[in-house]
Amino acid sequence: MAKKITENRNKDILIFLTIICLLLSFTINNSIYYQKFKEVKKEQENLEVELTLKKNNIKKINDENNLLTKENNFLTEGNTNIDNIKNTYYQKLKVLEDQVASGKSNYKIAYLTFDDGPYYLTYDFLNTLDKYDILATFFTIGLDKEVCYDNQTKTCSNIYQDIASKGHTMANHTYSHAIFYGLYNSPDTFIDNVIKQEELIKEKTGLTTNIVRFPGGSSTAKENKDAIISRLRERGYGWVDWTAQDGDGGDIKDANKAWNIFTNSIDEDIEVILFHDYNRVTLSLLPDIIKYLEEKNYVLLPLFKESKMVHK
Numbered sequence: 001m002a003k004k005i006t007e008n009r010n011k012d013i014l015i016f017l018t019i020i021c022l023l024l025s026f027t028i029n030n031s032i033y034y035q036k037f038k039e040v041k042k043e044q045e046n047l048e049v050e051l052t053l054k055k056n057n058i059k060k061i062n063d064e065n066n067l068l069t070k071e072n073n074f075l076t077e078g079n080t081n082i083d084n085i086k087n088t089y090y091q092k093l094k095v096l097e098d099q100v101a102s103g104k105s106n107y108k109i110a111y112l113t114f115d116d117g118p119y120y121l122t123y124d125f126l127n128t129l130d131k132y133d134i135l136a137t138f139f140t141i142g143l144d145k146e147v148c149y150d151n152q153t154k155t156c157s158n159i160y161q162d163i164a165s166k167g168h169t170m171a172n173h174t175y176s177h178a179i180f181y182g183l184y185n186s187p188d189t190f191i192d193n194v195i196k197q198e199e200l201i202k203e204k205t206g207l208t209t210n211i212v213r214f215p216g217g218s219s220t221a222k223e224n225k226d227a228i229i230s231r232l233r234e235r236g237y238g239w240v241d242w243t244a245q246d247g248d249g250g251d252i253k254d255a256n257k258a259w260n261i262f263t264n265s266i267d268e269d270i271e272v273i274l275f276h277d278y279n280r281v282t283l284s285l286l287p288d289i290i291k292y293l294e295e296k297n298y299v300l301l302p303l304f305k306e307s308k309m310v311h312k
Contacts, residue, residue, distance in 0.1 A: 090304040110298040112136040114277040118159035120151035135302040139173035139213045142200040160204035169302040171211040187227040238310035242274035248282045
């Protein structure tokens, strides 16, 4: 009888211990799950705070500067309204630029510029800029653009209008870009090329350009530079070189090399960056270039004559 009582007691103890183990296991698991739940909830809260900060930052930019919302509606307005809205937009950009130049703004400015087009590849550059909501500056030429140099089955003459209609700054890079074939023979040969390209842009877009870039840069004009600049002023032009680039004006084909040239050239609060819209290496890097600049707190804007980077 005593033996049976002992066996029953042992069974009760075993059952009790089993229940205790189950309870402990349940409690531990619950504790682990609860801790994981707290971690997930904390992460969610952090993400919500980060999102709120980003939203507030965007709102602050728009409210304080009223500069980053592009007023592209001028593209569908009448000519008078186009000029008025563009001038208002450029006045706002000038305010920001002055703040950046004086160190009163936490932001910096990058002017993306594309030389020597239009090409058929220009469409891809325009699509990428559209995707990231970026306005840039296109220094165009006119010689041999009726048929696209990079696609002989296509015409490039309509791309001038496509560039302008998207709100990009249409700028003058002379008609011929003939650096080694007479462009710099005299101030007259240069100015004649500027006028011819000015007339072409006016014909294709209805716009009158007021910014020019010397093919090869202003130093290429050598002894004619001062006389050319004087003549440009008479015609209401400002001129601009560049402060940064990725080296795509040569035969660079290595994206890593181009990226290194680009990143090593970015060191100013206001940058005018030289690219070429015939270069596939630059096209492939463009999304990363935009992201890099924005992460460095640059606002990407189109050039305008009143900019301090445009010599008058």
